[in-house]
Amino acid sequence: MFVQRFHRILPGASVTSASRVNLQTVRRYVVKSRGDLLESIYRPAFANLEKGSPEYEGLASSGRVWENLFQPGNIEPYLQAQSDLKEALTEIDELREWYQKNDKAKTSIVRALVPEYAQQSTSIELNPFMSATQ
Numbered sequence: 603m604f605v606q607r608f609h610r611i612l613p614g615a616s617v618t619s620a621s622r623v624n625l626q627t628v629r630r631y632v633v634k635s636r637g638d639l640l641e642s643i644y645r646p647a648f649a650n651l652e653k654g655s656p657e658y659e660g661l662a663s664s665g666r667v668w669e670n671l672f673q674p675g676n677i678e679p680y681l682q683a684q685s686d687l688k689e690a691l692t693e694i695d696e697l698r699e700w701y702q703k704n705d706k707a708k709t710s711i712v713r714a715l716v717p718e719y720a721q722q723s724t725s726i727e728l729n730p731f732m733s734a735t736q
Contacts, residue, residue: 636722
C-alpha cells in the first residue's frame, strides 16, 4: 500500500522498499514543483513592474502577493481544503501509524530527508548554502 501511495504523490519516483526511496528523484521533483509554484504566484504580480522600481521593491517587501493569494483571515478555503483532502489526511494518519510501528524505517527516512529539505529551501532562494554531505 505504501508504494502505491508514494507513486500517487510523487509520480516518476521509484521505491525499492517501503523504507528506501530514490531521494535524488524526489529532490528533483520537489525542487521543480516548488520553483514552478513560486513562478506561477510571483510572475503575474510583478509582470508589469520594472525591476528595481519603487513599486517593484514595495511589492517585494510588503508580503501582499502571498496575503492576496492565501487570504489568511478567511477560514473558508481551509475548511474546504480539509474536506477535499479528507482521503489524503486519512492516508497521512495511516502513514503515521505505520511509522509508529516501524521506528527504524522512520528514523532512516527522516535522517535522509532533513538535509535534503534544508538544501532545497536554500537553493530555491539562490542561497549558496551547500549540504555537509556534498
